[in-house]
Amino acid sequence: MPAPHPHLDFLSEAIATARAARRPVAIRGGGTKDFYGGPVAGDTLDVRPLSGITSYEPTELVITALAGTPLAEVESVLAGGGQHLAFEPPRYGAGGTVGGMVAAGLSGPARARAGCVRDHVLGVTLINGRGEFGTFGGQVMKNVAGYDVSRLLAGSLGVLGVLCEVSLKVVPRPVASVTLVRSFDESGALSLLNTLHRRPLPLGASAWYDGGLYLRLEGSEPAVAAGCAALGGDRLDDTQAAAWWAGLRDQTQPFFAAPGPDLWRLSLPPTAPAIPLAGGQLIEWGGALRWWRTDAPAEDVRRRATVLGGHATRFRGARPVRDPFTPLPEPLRRVHRELKKAFDPDHILNPGRLYPEF
Amino acid sequence: MPAPLVDASAPTRSAGSEARRRELLGALARVLSGEAILADSEATAPFECDALSAYRVRPLVVVLPRTDEEVAGVLAACRALGTPVVARGAGTGLSGGALPHAEGVTLSLARLNRILAVDPVACTATVQAGVRNLAISDAAAPHGLYYAPDPSSQLACSIGGNVAENSGGVHCLKYGLTLHNVLGVRGYTIDGERIEFGGQALDTPGLDLLSIVVGSEGMLAVVTEVTVRLLPRPEVARCILASFATVEAAGRAVAEVIAAGIIPAGLELMDRPMVGAAERFVHAGYDLDAAAILLCESDGTATEVDAEIARITKLLTDCGATRIEASRDEAERLRFWSGRKNAFAASGQLSPDYMCMDSTIPRRRLAEMLRAIEGMQARYGLTCVNVFHAGDGNLHPLILFNANDADELRRCEAFGADILETSVRLGGTISGEHGVGIEKLNSMCVQFSPAEREQMFRIKRAFDPAELLNPGKVIPTLHRCAEYGKMHVHRGVSAFPDLPRF
Ligand SMILES: Cc1cc2nc3c(=O)[nH]c(=O)nc-3n(C[C@H](O)[C@H](O)[C@H](O)COP(=O)(O)OP(=O)(O)OC[C@H]3O[C@@H](n4cnc5c(N)ncnc54)[C@H](O)[C@@H]3O)c2cc1C
Numbered sequence: 022m023p024a025p026h027p028h029l030d031f032l033s034e035a036i037a038t039a040r041a042a043r044r045p046v047a048i049r050g051g052g053t054k055d056f057y058g059g060p061v062a063g064d065t066l067d068v069r070p071l072s073g074i075t076s077y078e079p080t081e082l083v084i085t086a087l088a089g090t091p092l093a094e095v096e097s098v099l100a101g102g103g104q105h106l107a108f109e110p111p112r113y114g115a116g117g118t119v120g121g122m123v124a125a126g127l128s129g130p131a132r133a134r135a136g137c138v139r140d141h142v143l144g145v146t147l148i149n150g151r152g153e154f155g156t157f158g159g160q161v162m163k164n165v166a167g168y169d170v171s172r173l174l175a176g177s178l179g180v181l182g183v184l185c186e187v188s189l190k191v192v193p194r195p196v197a198s199v200t201l202v203r204s205f206d207e208s209g210a211l212s213l214l215n216t217l218h219r220r221p222l223p224l225g226a227s228a229w230y231d232g233g234l235y236l237r238l239e240g241s242e243p244a245v246a247a248g249c250a251a252l253g254g255d256r257l258d259d260t261q262a263a264a265w266w267a268g269l270r271d272q273t274q275p276f277f278a279a280p281g282p283d284l285w286r287l288s289l290p291p292t293a294p295a296i297p298l299a300g301g302q303l304i305e306w307g308g309a310l311r312w313w314r315t316d317a318p319a320e321d322v323r324r325r326a327t328v329l330g331g332h333a334t335r336f337r338g339a340r341p342v343r344d345p346f347t348p349l350p351e352p353l354r355r356v357h358r359e360l361k362k363a364f365d366p367d368h369i370l371n372p373g374r375l376y377p378e379f
Numbered sequence: 380m381p382a383p384l385v386d387a388s389a390p391t392r393s394a395g396s397e398a399r400r401r402e403l404l405g406a407l408a409r410v411l412s413g414e415a416i417l418a419d420s421e422a423t424a425p426f427e428c429d430a431l432s433a434y435r436v437r438p439l440v441v442v443l444p445r446t447d448e449e450v451a452g453v454l455a456a457c458r459a460l461g462t463p464v465v466a467r468g469a470g471t472g473l474s475g476g477a478l479p480h481a482e483g484v485t486l487s488l489a490r491l492n493r494i495l496a497v498d499p500v501a502c503t504a505t506v507q508a509g510v511r512n513l514a515i516s517d518a519a520a521p522h523g524l525y526y527a528p529d530p531s532s533q534l535a536c537s538i539g540g541n542v543a544e545n546s547g548g549v550h551c552l553k554y555g556l557t558l559h560n561v562l563g564v565r566g567y568t569i570d571g572e573r574i575e576f577g578g579q580a581l582d583t584p585g586l587d588l589l590s591i592v593v594g595s596e597g598m599l600a601v602v603t604e605v606t607v608r609l610l611p612r613p614e615v616a617r618c619i620l621a622s623f624a625t626v627e628a629a630g631r632a633v634a635e636v637i638a639a640g641i642i643p644a645g646l647e648l649m650d651r652p653m654v655g656a657a658e659r660f661v662h663a664g665y666d667l668d669a670a671a672i673l674l675c676e677s678d679g680t681a682t683e684v685d686a687e688i689a690r691i692t693k694l695l696t697d698c699g700a701t702r703i704e705a706s707r708d709e710a711e712r713l714r715f716w717s718g719r720k721n722a723f724a725a726s727g728q729l730s731p732d733y734m735c736m737d738s739t740i741p742r743r744r745l746a747e748m749l750r751a752i753e754g755m756q757a758r759y760g761l762t763c764v765n766v767f768h769a770g771d772g773n774l775h776p777l778i779l780f781n782a783n784d785a786d787e788l789r790r791c792e793a794f795g796a797d798i799l800e801t802s803v804r805l806g807g808t809i810s811g812e813h814g815v816g817i818e819k820l821n822s823m824c825v826q827f828s829p830a831e832r833e834q835m836f837r838i839k840r841a842f843d844p845a846e847l848l849n850p851g852k853v854i855p856t857l858h859r860c861a862e863y864g865k866m867h868v869h870r871g872v873s874a875f876p877d878l879p880r881f
Contacts, residue, residue, distance in 0.1 A: 078741075078743065079637075079638060080634040080635075080637045080638045080742070080743070081741055081742055081743065081772075082637065083741075103640055126587070132581065133581065136555065136559055137581070137582065139587050139590055140555065140558070140559050149834065153830045153834075154830070155828070155830055155831045155834055156831065157831065159739075159806070159807065159808050160741060160806060161739040161740065161741060161771070161772050161773075161806075161807050161808055161811070162552070162739070162770075162771035162772060162773070163547055163551070163556065163739050163768070163771050163772070163773045163808075163811035163812055164739060164808040164810070164811065165544060165545050165594045165810045165811065165812055165813070165814050165815070166808045166809045166810045166815060166819070166823065166826055166827075167815065167823060167826075167827065167831075167832075167835050167853060167854060168591045168594065168595055168599075168835050168838055168839075168853075169545070169558075169590055169591055169593070169594050170591065170834065170835070170838070172558075172587065172590035172591070173586060173587060173588070173590055173591045175587060175590070176582075176586070176587050177586055177587075181586075192642065193640035193641070193642065194640070196640065215500050215501075216500075218502055218611075219499065219500070219502055219522070219523070219524070219611055220611055221611040221612070221613055221614055221679070221680065240679075240683075241679075241683050241686065241687065242686075243680065243682040243683045243686055244679060244680055244682075244683040247680055247682065247683075288580040288581060288582050288583075289580050290501060290579035290580055291501060292498070292500050292501045306581060309580060309581045310581070330578065330579045330580065331578070331579070331580040332580065332583065332584045334584070346584045346585065347584040348584075349584060349585050351572075352568055352570075352572045352574050353574060353575075353585065353588070356568075356574070356588065356841060356842055357585055357586060359840070359841035359842070359844075360586065360838065360841045362837075362841070363834070363837035363838055363840070363841045364834070364837075375585065375586075376585070
């Protein structure tokens with residue numbers, strides 16, 4: 022059991038002070054996702070000194086780490102145990118923290134098959150806006166004691182609490198991984214993708230860009246070999262394949278990294294048809310995630326996503342915007358407002374990061 | 380656990396409460412047809428308990444709506460009159476979650492039992508809340524698809540109940556719990572307003588409310604419709620049945636399988652008394668000399684499964700398995716499982732009643748836990764048999780007792796509470812999949828600090844400010860915890876053992 026951490030006292034005092042002075046704090050780890058969400062006017066509260074892996078037992082399939090622990094450290098320790106975070110969290114540069122990863126709630130290319138960040142959160146310790154510590158969930162796979170507060174924190178962008186420690190489910194790395202590439206136009210790629218998840222294939226990730234459909238098969242050797250035979254296509258060499266998926270995961274590929282129009286993230290039912298969009302498009306998650314670079318007005322982009330049964334986020338752009346996320350309908354909006362009050366009655370934690378009103 | 384609430388007699392009412400009851404019946408009659416309202420005590424009797432039958436309360440009224448509009452109308456009426464509402468699926472819950480409220484309405488979702496859509500392209504099914512778990516897989520079968528979470532009660536339990544409890548099954552180590560297999564739920568707030576959590580896409584804007592609604596035991600909203608993810612049926616499944624001379628050896632074997640990078644489709648452990656009971660009940664061919672047996676399943680393509688079965692067989696043999704068999708065909712696989720699937724029923728043959736506990740512990744503490752339970756058997760003078768979802772650390776000790784003997788019931792409750800407290804102390808939790816309901820309220824005082832419990836109350840009030848949805852369940856009041864008199868114990872590993880916890 023590690024000793025109490027001095028930075029914890031610092032954090033809870035900072036919250037108490039902020040509360041007394043009604044001065045908001047902007048919670049920050051490595052700042053790799055500063056671009057994501059609305060702007061926060063507040064004093065920066067750096068979580069990074071709260072760092073270290075609390076426990077890791079590969080055979081329990083769980084890792085527990087303080088929130089400021091570098092994500093890279095967690096990933097390298099897991100790799101040492103032959104395991105990984107199955108949802109492939111995007112890193113967007115060096116220095117990201119495990120707490121920031123959970124708070125941002127973003128998942129990478131493997132999401133459609135492996136699940137998202139929330140699916141892998143087992144427990145958290147947090148400080149709410151009253152300065153109270155609380156531990157929810159735990160270090161075990163199955164836990165239904167009370168509401169699952171720990172999973173609610175995934176993707177909450179710091180508006181409910183300062184994450185201090187998180188426990189995550191980890192899994193063995195697949196033994197084999199092969200990437201196949203085939204030429205397809207957008208609708209051809211989508212129709213094929215929509216037949217694939219119906220078949221018992223070890224499809225770990227998929228993406229379409231610029232006429233190429235990339236399929237990553239992963240699992241046991243025999244399953245991957247059978248999958249390759251069933252799908253066909255050109256096999257990328259392993260180094261090239263690893264680089265390609267990392268470029269997608271971390272958005273360093275030119276589609277994302279080149280200067281130009283805003284980057285929109287459309288989360289849609291995977292069966293949504295091809296959308297004729299001016300500007301570049303990249304598809305992930307078997308059709309459920311579509312990235313679009315455009316300067317079209319936000320209302321237009323949102324309308325297209327809503328009509329198809331999904332939602333659109335202004336993910337990155339030249340300037341920050343106050344309302345990057347799709348507005349909530351009632352009564353969801355009221356529930357959000359009330360939940361914010363339940364955790365942070367004085368609105369001192371990251372106000373404006375998720376929605377302008379909290 | 381609370382004192383038994385045996386209140387099955389027709390209650391006598393004061394004039395005031397009789398007037399309130401008439402007002403309620405009048406309001407309900409405006410939204411429901413007469414046959415959908417059960418008010419006399421003979422008609423409401425079948426609803427007085429769930430599968431935790433030691434606790435019974437006769438509800439004021441039972442309603443059986445057929446449509447979403449009727450559900451909305453019932454909720455709006457109850458909200459207006461300040462009447463508590465207890466949602467009910469199939470009533471197979473094991474923690475008293477659907478135990479009626481004596482002054483409240485029991486809202487049965489049983490008639491909302493239509494499969495609305497099976498989409499073989501998106502691999503989803505949208506069904507009403509009262510649809511039985513197994514009926515979803517049956518409807519998906521013609522497309523080669525199925526719904527993965529498979530509680531042993533899957534023939535009877537409803538998907539709405541599964542969502543409320545975040546239920547698991549023997550295959551959830553590989554395929555996840557209810558939460559991991561549900562895309563979206565629709566339902567109504569206590570005000571009767573339609574609300575949707577999740578959807579058809581893989582995420583939604585804002586907070587991930589689906590993750591607290593799943594597992595909220597009917598306290599945040601009433602669910603009327605669920606969209607689940609369907610998976611392609613694996614080509615083959617095979618199961619290994621292995622015997623061990625000690626529980627420790629079986630526990631070590633489980634750790635070795637996982638350490639080898641294998642996530643089996645199912646990994647279950649039974650101790651000797653349980654094996655004996657199951658064997659007598661269904662003749663599965665279990666080894667009666669074993670101290671513990673393991674069931675370990677592999678699924679996938681035929682080549683993949685054969686390779687995995689060979690690897691697991693070698694690992695288990697190296698870990699000292701005293702007998703080992705791998706199923707050769709589907710009939711044999713089902714026979715291996717039959718004892719496990721009937722474990723609860725088999726325990727029912729051992730004694731008039733059993734109390735099924737449901738805690739989770741870090742897997743490495745298994746042997747320690749079983750030794751502690753052995754000690755408790757002597758202390759409380761009752762027998763306990765054990766089944767264990769060994770892959771994910773979820774333990775089901777079944778305490779055998781006679782509910783008609785008040786002292787046995789009291790000892791059984793104390794035994795159960797002791798198991799839960801020990802689980803928390805070992806770094807685990809008081810419920811893995813059956814929920815808190817009414818049964819584990821006291822144990823919540825042990826697992827959570829007052830500030831943590833108050834945070835949960837605040838969450839409840841964010842959805843249900845008047846606290847009318849399933850009141851009195853899941854979160855114990857400060858007062859109740861004070862009366863129970865046991866302090867919150869710190870969980871196994873914590874980075875902050877010395878922090879004040881309010
Ligand atoms: C023999 C047996 C074996 C079992 N095996 C397992 C197992 O392997 N794994 C497992 O996890 N559980 C198991 N259970 C427990 C039980 O079957 C599950 O908890 C199941 O999900 C309950 O479903 P139900 O429809 O019967 O719900 P009910 O018992 O009717 O209700 C359970 C809770 O859900 C709420 N609820 C029900 N429907 C709704 C709705 N539509 N909206 C909002 N709230 C609602 C109720 O208020 C209550 O709090 C078993 C039970 C038995 C009797």
